[in-house]
Amino acid sequence: MSEEKRIRERDVIIETISRLMIPFIQLFALYVIIHGTKGPGGGFQGGVIFASSFVLYLVVFGLAAAGKRFPEGADTALMSTGVYIFAGVGLLCILVTLGTAEYLNYGFIPLTHHFEENRALGMDLVEIGIGITVMAVITEIFFNLVWKKEEEKGKGKEEQR
């Protein structure tokens, strides 16, 4: 393949269609995350679907554009945020009841008046946390793979010259 052909050509059809699809993929991901406690799905699956929308964006629009939309610092922060939500909700159970309830015993979080409803809501919160972390990690992994490859290509070119 010659040098010119390697430069990415903008394809109107692909760009338009993926621009239409990405919001729906993300909406579906949110649906899967929220319904994880009541049906098939959950935080992990939803997070992967959410990350796949970013992967699609990267494939279609290139690394530079994707890097602007989703900077690495934000990625790291989101990764931690998910874990904070997951472990934080668990710790909240201990803190709210001053050490009488167990870790992860969501029923004691004072969200509503019903023990069982609290428990369900706590699970939802945790699923959201898992979703955020998985989304950030999968995106990060994909970005790193692409990044590494482009760097190596750049090095190869320099050596050839």
Added chain:
Amino acid sequence: MLIVEQFPVLVVAISLLSAFTILVAGLVNKKSCCFISIATILVQLVMAFYILNHVLTEGTIHYWLGGWKPPWGIEYVVDALNAYVLVIVLFIALICAIYSKRSIEHELPHKLVSFYTVYQLLITGMCGVTVTGDMFNMYVFLEIMCIAGYALIASSKIGLKAGFTYLVMGSIGACFVLLGIGFLYSVTGSLNMHDLSLLLPPLYGNRVVQAAFVFFFTGLGIKMAFFPLHTWQPDAYAYAPSAVSVIIAAAMSKVSIYAFLRVLFSVYTAEFIRIYAPLTTVISWLAAIAIIFGSVYALAQYNLKRMFAYSSVAHVGYIMLAVGICTSTTLGLTPAVMHLLNHAVMKGCLFLIAGAFIYKRAELWDIMKFPGLGRKMPYTGIAFIFTALAMCDIPPSAGFVTILYLILAFLEAGQFIFAAVILFSVIVTFFYFFHVVEMMYLRVGVEEEIEKERGEIPMSMLIPVFLLAALCWITGVIWLMKIPFPILDAVNSMFGLGVVP
């Protein structure tokens, strides 16, 4: 519920939170990572001491995660053995974190943030394996621990191949453990350790249960570098960054051994071992070969860290030999549990010192380059001599106490050949340490090397070295004064050992 009873889960949760706090803090300030790590481990260590105190005075802690009753929910159980291992692990981790500040800045200056994040995750995994009372939970934490370990070993450039070998071997080991858990689950339908120990006795004749035991033995044998499965270990210990060598040699292998003890005595019971007596024979003989093999190979090494690594193979052999003999003496598990602490302290100190040499000059992994070193680094040299003497089992050091109790156990069980193996190992140990000391102090180097240029390591590295070198002897005295014996008695009575039928 007392607040102390919350500590087992807090030890794990705080560590996990801290790992990701380090990741975020690293975006702002790279220097803060180390201090966050040290502070977290300090808090964990204090909690571990409270747990140990509570367990010894009040009894075992049972903690139901999320309020779900076992065997349906995950249960954390902390008894004397758990709490004891937890204190060892966190103490070594604290020493290593203090030491790593300068050492990692020197060795991996661009990876500070990721190093401390993964380091904290490693500690999360180790604490998790230690406190849990659920088989599958144990597997998950074992994997967290080992994956963090692979990443840490591979973080130095020369460690890449060693890290990959360990990754392959460790994954095979993890597969075996998972298969074993799956087999037990298919037969009993339970994953809770205590529940399994109640359900299993009628099924001891079942082939599936026996196969599961073999899987556990092989899988955890790989993780702890037991003799024929140790092949990943020397490279991994030798080529990892020096702080990482300390934590994986001193703490991680202990956690794997602890996991094996837990499976052997809490899931399968001492009764299982008594029924299948050849089991202990196999373990004992493998351990005896491990001791001879490790000692002889250590004698042949020119790379200081590799030498210590082979010495670790021998010392895992010591512990497993004590496990193999445990049903036929009144001492029970005493020597094995004792050596968990003694070996952690001694081998931790040796790897700290090996790292200190490498910190000073990168080529000082080679024993042949050592002449004149004793004059250049006098304090580290003195610490090395004291630790080496403890390793050579001079009374009243920590090594001596282990040997004393091991030989007492062998004499009582009438296994004189194992006593001979131990004595052989002690003599060989003396030779290989004498070789290093001779190189450091007695050989005269090349002319320009002789001129005195004192170059000691920084204070934050020297203090951990001295602390552990002193502890090598203090621990021995404490054991001889029988202060921590309530722990050992609790362990033996819990597992139904220490009585000869």
